[in-house]
Amino acid sequence: QVQLVESGGGLVQPGGSLRLSCTASGISFSFYAMAWYRQAPGNERELVAGITASGGTNYVDSVKGRFTIFRDNAKKTLYLQMNSLKAEDTAVYYCKATLSTRHHWGQGTQVTVSS
Numbered sequence: 001q002v003q004l005v006e007s008g009g010g011l012v013q014p015g016g017s018l019r020l021s022c023t024a025s026g027i028s029f030s031f032y033a034m035a036w037y038r039q040a041p042g043n044e045r046e047l048v049a050g051i052t053a054s055g056g057t058n059y060v061d062s063v064k065g066r067f068t069i070f071r072d073n074a075k076k077t078l079y080l081q082m083n084s085l086k087a088e089d090t091a092v093y094y095c096k097a098t099l100s101t102r103h104h105w106g107q108g109t110q111v112t113v114s115s
Contacts, residue, residue, distance in 0.1 A: 002026035002104045004095050009109030016085050016113070022078040022095030022106055029076040033098045036069060036080045038091035038111075045094070049080060062088075085113045 008020040020036065035050035049059045049069035057069055068081040078095055092108040 002097075004097060004104055004106035006093065006095055006106045006109040009093060009111045011112045011114065012085055013115050014086060014113055017081070017083045018085065018111060020080040020082065020093055020095075020109060020111070024076045024078070024097060024104075027097060027099075027104065029071075029097075030073040031099055034069075034071060034078045035096045035098070036078075037094045037096060038089075039094070039108075040088075040091040043091075048093070051078070082111070085111075087113050089113050 003025045004022055006020060006022045008018060010018065012018050031053055033050065033052050036048040037045050038048050039045040047060060048063055049057065049067055051057050051069045051071055059067060066084045071078050090111060090113050092110050094108045095106045097104040
């Protein structure tokens with residue numbers, strides 16, 4: 001049974017930082033491309049950052065220079081370090097694992113940026 005479990009969300013003030021984690025089970029984690037998506041109320045789910053099995057990364061323009069995606073294959077865990085958070089970063093954040101035609105999603109973790 002495949003499980004992706006996100007953690008690390010919460011309430012943070014503008015300018016603050018959070019680190020999200022996504023721990024996988026039931027998959028050969030190191031072979032999968034991984035990604036963070038987010039969905040704000042009334043908006044479509046959007047790709048925030050992705051990392052390939054070999055470690056290549058990509059980011060949506062709005063988070064470049066503020067967010068960093070990285071992975072620890074030994075721990076089967078994906079991370080998203082989020083710095084200089086803004087109100088517009090408020091959303092539910094989801095991790096996704098992809099290998100060929102296989103896609104798996106986590107349940108999401110809420111990030112709220114507010115003073």
